[in-house]
Amino acid sequence: MKNENEKLDQLFENLENQWDIQEMDNQHLDRFSKKMVLKKKKRNYSFFYAVAASVVVLLSITLFYTNNDKPRELKFASKETKQTDSIFTVLIRNELEKVKEKKSPENEKIINDALKQMKSLDSDYEKIVHELEVNGESKPIIYAMISNLQTRISFLQNVLQRIEETEKFKNLNDEKTI
Known part of the structure; x- marks a missing residue:
């Protein structure tokens, strides 16, 4: 320890004249x-x-x-009604996707008209759901709901069938002109 102190003292003695001791101005x-x-x-x-x-x-x-595409939950409906709604909703969504996949310049008008009709059926369905929430489950409301769902599915299937017929007719005409 003494040795270290001596080294420090010696270091400071060597630096003694090198310190900046100038005073700062006021x-x-x-x-x-x-x-x-x-x-x-x-x-x-x-x-x-x-x-x-x-x-x-x-x-x-x-x-x-x-997620705005959350499945709509029927708040005041029974378990069976909710299951029926979800099954039909999946079927409708699948059929609607099939219709949209078939879109081409030849059948664009048919598809656009079908989508407008689907919006109308959707708004009718929303009214039925509102009626269900307000008045609770009753046979006429449940029948109206199921009928609307079935109508939408059969409508989309008819649109698909019409599109396929249009495509077949176009193909036949194209073959005859060759």
């Missing part, structure tokens, strides 16, 4: 104090902007990716 302290006050006043808002931007991005992602 205004140095004032200038330094003013700079510190300015730094305190000047706030760095970049952190707050980053947090706000992150919150906005998260909210927009949340709102954008909320």
